[in-house]
Amino acid sequence: MIPLSWYLLVAAALFCIGLFGVLARKNVIGILMGIELMLNAVNINLLAFWSYLYSEQVNGLVFAAIVFAAAAAETAVGLGLVLSAYRRRGTVIADELDTMKG
Amino acid sequence: MLTLLWLVPIPPLISFTLISLFTRRSRRLSHWVALAAAGLSWLGSMLLFAWAIGQQNLANDPLTTAINFLPTGDTWLQIGVLLDPLSALTLFFVAWTILMIFIYSIGYHNFGQPAGAHDLPGLPPHGVEVAGAHSREPSVEPLYSRFFAFISLFAFAMFALVVTDNLLVLYAAWEIMGLCSYLLIGFWYARPSARDAAVKAFLTTRVGDMFMLLGMVILYTITGTLNYREILANPGVLGSLATNISPVLGLSWAALIGLLIFAGTVGKSAQFPLHTWLPDAMEGPTPVSAMIHAATMVSAGVFLSARFFPLITAGWEQGHLLTTPMLVMAIIGAFTALFAALIALGQRDIKRVLAYSTISQLGYMVAALGIGAYTAAVFHLFTHAFFKALLFLGSGSVIHGMEHGKLATGDTADQQDMFSMGGLRGKMPLTFYTFLAGALSLAGFPLLTAGFWSKDEILSSAFNGNYLIIFITLALSAFITAFYSARQLTLTFLGQPRTPSAKHAHESRHVMTLPLAVLAFFAIVAGWFGVPEDFPVLGGVLPNFIGEFLGGAHAAETGHFNPIPLLVSIVASLGGLYLGWLVHRHQSAAAVDPLKRGLGVFFTAFEHKFWVDEFYRLALIRPATWLAEVAVPWIDLNILDGSLHAIGRFGSWLGSTFRRVLDIPVANGVPDGAASLTKWSGGKLRLTQTGRVQQYLVSSLMLVVLAGLIVMLVLNG
Amino acid sequence: MSAAQVIFILVAAVTLFSAVMVVSVRRMMHAALWLIVTLLGVAVLFVLLQVGFFAVVQVLIYIGAIAILIIFAIMLTRQVMSENVPQLNRGWVAGLAAAGGLMVILALAFRDFPNVMDTRMGDPAAADAARLGLALSDPNGFAIPFEVASILLVAALIGTIYIALERKGGGQ
Numbered sequence: 001m002i003p004l005s006w007y008l009l010v011a012a013a014l015f016c017i018g019l020f021g022v023l024a025r026k027n028v029i030g031i032l033m034g035i036e037l038m039l040n041a042v043n044i045n046l047l048a049f050w051s052y053l054y055s056e057q058v059n060g061l062v063f064a065a066i067v068f069a070a071a072a073a074e075t076a077v078g079l080g081l082v083l084s085a086y087r088r089r090g091t092v093i094a095d096e097l098d099t100m101k102g
Numbered sequence: 103m104l105t106l107l108w109l110v111p112i113p114p115l116i117s118f119t120l121i122s123l124f125t126r127r128s129r130r131l132s133h134w135v136a137l138a139a140a141g142l143s144w145l146g147s148m149l150l151f152a153w154a155i156g157q158q159n160l161a162n163d164p165l166t167t168a169i170n171f172l173p174t175g176d177t178w179l180q181i182g183v184l185l186d187p188l189s190a191l192t193l194f195f196v197a198w199t200i201l202m203i204f205i206y207s208i209g210y211h212n213f214g215q216p217a218g219a220h221d222l223p224g225l226p227p228h229g230v231e232v233a234g235a236h237s238r239e240p241s242v243e244p245l246y247s248r249f250f251a252f253i254s255l256f257a258f259a260m261f262a263l264v265v266t267d268n269l270l271v272l273y274a275a276w277e278i279m280g281l282c283s284y285l286l287i288g289f290w291y292a293r294p295s296a297r298d299a300a301v302k303a304f305l306t307t308r309v310g311d312m313f314m315l316l317g318m319v320i321l322y323t324i325t326g327t328l329n330y331r332e333i334l335a336n337p338g339v340l341g342s343l344a345t346n347i348s349p350v351l352g353l354s355w356a357a358l359i360g361l362l363i364f365a366g367t368v369g370k371s372a373q374f375p376l377h378t379w380l381p382d383a384m385e386g387p388t389p390v391s392a393m394i395h396a397a398t399m400v401s402a403g404v405f406l407s408a409r410f411f412p413l414i415t416a417g418w419e420q421g422h423l424l425t426t427p428m429l430v431m432a433i434i435g436a437f438t439a440l441f442a443a444l445i446a447l448g449q450r451d452i453k454r455v456l457a458y459s460t461i462s463q464l465g466y467m468v469a470a471l472g473i474g475a476y477t478a479a480v481f482h483l484f485t486h487a488f489f490k491a492l493l494f495l496g497s498g499s500v501i502h503g504m505e506h507g508k509l510a511t512g513d514t515a516d517q518q519d520m521f522s523m524g525g526l527r528g529k530m531p532l533t534f535y536t537f538l539a540g541a542l543s544l545a546g547f548p549l550l551t552a553g554f555w556s557k558d559e560i561l562s563s564a565f566n567g568n569y570l571i572i573f574i575t576l577a578l579s580a581f582i583t584a585f586y587s588a589r590q591l592t593l594t595f596l597g598q599p600r601t602p603s604a605k606h607a608h609e610s611r612h613v614m615t616l617p618l619a620v621l622a623f624f625a626i627v628a629g630w631f632g633v634p635e636d637f638p639v640l641g642g643v644l645p646n647f648i649g650e651f652l653g654g655a656h657a658a659e660t661g662h663f664n665p666i667p668l669l670v671s672i673v674a675s676l677g678g679l680y681l682g683w684l685v686h687r688h689q690s691a692a693a694v695d696p697l698k699r700g701l702g703v704f705f706t707a708f709e710h711k712f713w714v715d716e717f718y719r720l721a722l723i724r725p726a727t728w729l730a731e732v733a734v735p736w737i738d739l740n741i742l743d744g745s746l747h748a749i750g751r752f753g754s755w756l757g758s759t760f761r762r763v764l765d766i767p768v769a770n771g772v773p774d775g776a777a778s779l780t781k782w783s784g785g786k787l788r789l790t791q792t793g794r795v796q797q798y799l800v801s802s803l804m805l806v807v808l809a810g811l812i813v814m815l816v817l818n819g
Numbered sequence: 820m821s822a823a824q825v826i827f828i829l830v831a832a833v834t835l836f837s838a839v840m841v842v843s844v845r846r847m848m849h850a851a852l853w854l855i856v857t858l859l860g861v862a863v864l865f866v867l868l869q870v871g872f873f874a875v876v877q878v879l880i881y882i883g884a885i886a887i888l889i890i891f892a893i894m895l896t897r898q899v900m901s902e903n904v905p906q907l908n909r910g911w912v913a914g915l916a917a918a919g920g921l922m923v924i925l926a927l928a929f930r931d932f933p934n935v936m937d938t939r940m941g942d943p944a945a946a947d948a949a950r951l952g953l954a955l956s957d958p959n960g961f962a963i964p965f966e967v968a969s970i971l972l973v974a975a976l977i978g979t980i981y982i983a984l985e986r987k988g989g990g991q
Contacts, residue, residue: 001823002867004937005929010831010864012925014838014857016918021842023800023914024907029892031796033841033854036885040861043873051868052937058954062961064873065951068880069968073975075885079892080979087985092896095908098793800913807920814927 007048015041028085028092032078039071103153104167107183110146110193111261113139117254121247132247133208136254140204143261147197154190155651161187166267166331184267184330187651188408188480192264192401195487198624199397200257202617206495207253207389209614210502211243218242224292226387229509238509240502249289253393256282260398264405269318269328272406276314276370279399280307286394287386299382306379310369314406317362320348324355334412344417344425353426356416360427363410371403371464374438378715380461384453388498391453396460396490404467404483407431411476418474432472436575439465441712443582447589447697448708451518452497455590459544460490462579466560469572475563481632482556488628489543489553492621496537499614500594503530503607511602520593522604524689527595529607534595536618541591543625545584546675552629558671559632565667573667581674588682589697593689600690827867834860845906847893855886872948 014037021034043064050060086092117139125131154160168182218230218241229238243249256279263275281304288300322328325339333339343356350358367373372380383395394400407414414427424432439462446458463486470479503526504517515522527534543553557580564573599605609615685696698705707713790801837860840853858881865874955965 001821001938002827006827006831007864007868008929009926010835012922012929013835014861015925016922017835017838017842019803019921020911020914020918023796023803023917024911025796025842026906026908027847029847029889029896030842030850030906033850033889036854036881036889037838037841037857040858040877040881043877044861044864044868047865047868047870047873051870052939055942058950058960061870061873061951062954062964064870065876065955066964066968068873068876069972072880072885073972075888076979077975077982079888080983082892083895083983086896094796095794097795101791101793796908796914797910800910800917803917803921804913807917807924810924810928811920814924 004048004052007044011041011045011048013041014038014044026093026095028082028094028097029079031094032075032082035078036071036075039067043067103150103165103185104183106146106150107165107185107265110143110150110265111258113142114254114257114261118251118258121251121254126247126251129213129242129246132250133204133213136250137204137208139254140201140257143257144197144201147193147261150185151190151194154185154187160185160190160651162335164331168267168329179270180268180329181271182267182329183265185265188405189264191480191484191651192405193261195484195624196260196264196398196401199487199491199621200260200393202621203389203393203397203491203495204250204253204257206392206498206614206617207249207387209611210387210389210498211246211249212240213242213246213613215240215242217244222292224290226290226293237512240506240509245289249286249387252282252285252289253389256286256394256399260402263402267330269321269330273311273315273318276311276366276402276406279394279402280304280311280370283307283383283394283399286390287383289386289390293385296385299379299385303379303383306376307369310366310376313362314366314369317359317365320355320362321359330409334410340412340416343413354417356413357426360410360414360416360425361430364407364414364427364431367403367407367468368434369403370406371400371468372461373403373434373465373468374441375714377438377442377461378711378718381454381457381711384451384457388453388494388501391457392491392494392498395457396494397487400460400464401483401487404464404471404479407468407471408476408480408483411471414471415474424473428472428474430472432469432569432572435465435467435469435472436572436579437465438462439469439579440575440582441465443579443586444708445711446586446708447582447701448705448710450521450695451516452500452520452523452590452594453494453518455520455586456490456493456497459493459583459586462583463490463544466557466576466579469576470560470563473564473567473569473572475560475567478556478559478563481559485543485552485556485625485628488621489540489551489625492536492540492618492625493544495614495618495621496533496540499530499533499610499618500526500537500607502610502614503533504603506608507603507606510606513601513603515601515603517603520590521689521695522601523594523599524597524601524604525595525599526604526607529599529604530595530609532609532615533618536615536622537595538591539622539625541587542679543629545587545679546580546671547679548672548675550626552625552627554671554675555629555632558668561667561671562664565670566664573670577670577674580671581678584675584678585682588679589686592683592686596683597687597689823867827864830860830863830867834864843906847897848890850906851886851890851893854889855882858882858886872951 018034018037018039018041021037022031023034025031025034046060046064046067050057050064054060082092085097089097091097114136117136120135121132125135154165157163157165164184164186166182166184168180170178171181172179212227216230218227221227221230221241221244223244227241227243230241232239259275259278259282263272263279266272266275284300284304287303288296290296318328321333324343325333327333340356343359344354346355347353348355348358353361369376380395380400384391386394414431415425418425418428442458442462442465446455446462449455449458463482467479467482467486470476470482500523501517504515504523507513508515508517539551543551545551546554546557548554561573561576561580564570564576599607685700689696695705698709701708710716834857837853837856841850841857844850844853858877862874862877862882865871865877954960956962
């Protein structure tokens with residue numbers, strides 16, 4: 001009843017919103033939340049395709065499971081970095097973390 | 103004999119070296135060394151001469167040998183010695199005159215006198231104060247040893263020139279004599295007139311020498327040798343030279359070479375137009391005038407032409423038309439004889455008269471060669487050397503006597519001017535008698551004197567060969583010669599002293615009068631050995647030694663005896679002598695020259711030497727000095743230096759332009775530009791490195807979107 | 820329009836709305852809470868996709884662990900930023916344009932996919948957890964990626980502890 005394309009569009013939209021968050025948020029934690037949204041969109045995409053087209057195989061499921069694990073690990077590391085940076089620099093604003101400035 | 107021939111020129115060379123290097127300080131030692139050398143060469147020459155006259159047919163079979171000298175490719179240039187009748191006769195008179203002059207020079211330069219307090223080297227000595235009296239005495243020449251060194255060098259050159267067998271050594275000796283002439287004319291170098299005369303002599307003879315060298319080069323180029331025997335005794339060579347035509351004026355090669363070699367004679371023997379140096383050469387001391395400019399060096403010119411007589415007469419036979427060089431020689435010789443004799447008429451200086459007389463007599467010899475009278479020319483050369491050397495040495499004695507009188511009285515008269523002399527016969531008898539012998543010989547006093555015999559032979563040859571213009575010219579010159587000889591004699595020795603110097607003159611020392619006596623002997627006797635056989639009465643009394651000796655290689659040129667030239671000769675000589683005595687007999691001190699009154703404007707021409715010197719100065723010397731002082735320095739400064747400066751400026755302009763246009767903009771500019779471009783772009787691109795991650799993400803995402811759009815829309819339609 | 824479609828549209832709208840809220844609200848705490856709502860919405864979508872297992876995993880891990888972690892981080896870094904300033908940086912327009920561009924591309928890209936308009940889903944029993952578990956532990960299956968993922972987690976764990984460790988004597 002629900003066409004695959006709807007799911008795909010939702011995933012695409014969620015992805016782009018997350019992307020916007022990554023590109024435009026000042027706070028580093030806001031950026032990380034954007035990354036979470038993107039990863040979720042990816043999951044939706046994967047599972048949608050699996051469910052409609054490849055449900056006899058198990059690859060999609062495994063891929064989505066690994067994505068979950070990776071997302072969790074990445075968020076943990078990212079927040080650890082944020083805390084470390086906060087301690088060293090005293091800021092969580094992305095624009096102020098510009099020691100790589102050329 | 104051969105060894106002796108090689109050795110004859112050597113003693114004077116050694117003398118020159120010794121005097122220059124070692125004995126300069128000692129006057130006595132110097133003159134003894136020189137005398138010994140002259141004596142040794144004299145001895146050698148006498149021995150050779152004695153041997154030579156005992157030989158049969160020496161002309162065709164001379165004593166000769168040669169050694170290898172210069173390697174010239176496959177062959178050698180050989181030099182050697184040659185003794186044939188011409189060189190034997192020349193050796194005889196050269197050796198005698200040189201020895202006599204060496205002895206004379208000792209007295210002439212006042213050896214034994216104290217040195218003058220104010221005498222400077224380079225100026226003639228002018229007397230030394232006599233202790234106690236208010237007069238002065240002659241002082242010794244300051245540069246005494248140097249004189250003997252120079253005349254020794256000269257003697258070496260002259261002997262070498264006579265004995266050599268090839269043109270190369272002759273030319274070398276010729277040039278050494280030219281050098282000695284320069285050194286000796288300019289012996290008193292502090293006098294500007296002497297310096298100028300020396301340069302003039304050298305340069306004028308150089309003109310002749312240049313042509314002579316040209317002739318030598320042509321000769322060597324054609325025949326490949328410079329040896330006399332190979333060229334002159336070789337009929338094949340002579341024939342081919344005479345018949346092949348050169349590119350110059352259609353002359354044969356023999357004629358061209360003969361003319362060029364004769365040009366050397368014109369220079370060295372002071373023929374017209376290169377005669378101007380000889381009178382000025384009287385600036386030198388009198389022994390120099392005697393030796394170089396009377397007896398030996400100027401004789402060398404005639405000697406050369408006599409040597410090359412076969413070449414000059416190549417293709418000529420007795421009685422036929424003269425070849426070109428012969429014609430030229432006859433014309434120049436005869437003209438010079440008359441020309442110089444006329445000028446001698448107008449001279450006051452005792453040495454100048456003799457100088458022009460020399461030029462005139464040399465003209466006789468050249469003319470004689472020109473008409474083919476070889477024996478007559480060489481005979482006259484032989485006798486002339488003796489009496490001309492005698493006359494010069496005698497005039498030196500006269501001048502010395504006058505100087506002594508001048509120093510004693512403090513007179514200011516010119517001791518060389520004949521018009522200040524007079525009556526010296528009583529004061530200087532020996533000088534007078536010897537001078538008389540010489541003057542009579544010069545004038546050709548009949549029968550007795552040597553000059554008569556030789557001059558008569560020339561006149562006979564001219565007459566017999568039907569060269570009447572030559573004959574008349576030479577006869578006229580003989581008359582004038584006799585006239586000025588008498589003029590000289592009368593003004594100098596006869597009559598009354600015209601100045602205090604003349605009144606107080608006294609006889610010269612024995613060392614000076616002895617050579618005069620010896621030379622006077624030869625001036626008289628030397629002619630007696632050349633009497634032609636068919637001369638009336640006297641012919642055959644003494645053998646015609648000279649004729650036979652010399653004439654062996656040439657056909658008898660004089661032909662039969664003819665009374666007409668003899669009569670002309672006697673008339674010219676006696677008439678001239680008498681007239682000369684007559685005109686000048688009563689010359690008083692203040693009176694003007696009688697010839698001036700008599701000849702008027704002609705006399706002025708004679709006196710001014712026909713203005714030849716002035717003409718040369720205007721036509722040749724002034725343009726040359728203009729060229730050297732004005733034109734060439736202008737060229738040098740403006741054109742040569744200018745072009746160099748221009749090149750330099752161009753070079754530096756080029757350099758700076760390259761620097762400005764290429765180096766700085768391009769070679770410097772391009773790398774600098776690249777560097778600053780890199781720096782600028784780096785500076786601009788650096789701005790993208792903000793350090794802000796989000797901006798990096800945005801920019802990379804933009805590119806992805808762009809790429810995706812391209813893929814979607816363009817590639818997939 | 821069937822009931823499933825209506826539900827889908829509702830859930831999708833909620834999810835997307837709360838996602839927009841996540842990226843645009845000023846106060847970080849609110850953003851975190853909106854994130855939780857979004858994650859819930861995604862979980863519901865998973866249910867609609869008949870992968871109920873993953874819905875549960877989503878709730879457990881994302882909301883239960885990750886979102887809590889984010890809230891902790893926000894609380895720990897609270898004093899720095901004042902609460903009422905705009906949360907978007909200077910280049911947000913460029914970001915919007917980029918995201919929008921990407922959206923357009925993706926939308927256009929879908930058209931070329933095969934079976935994109937399929938409405939029939941697969942066998943619902945296919946999303947069996949046991950099946951997933953067997954696949955993950957089968958050496959001929961996906962055991963190695965499973966192990967690698969666990970190593971990744973360990974590494975992340977150790978690394979994070981190390982990074983976030985407060986040094987003795989105060990960290991700067």
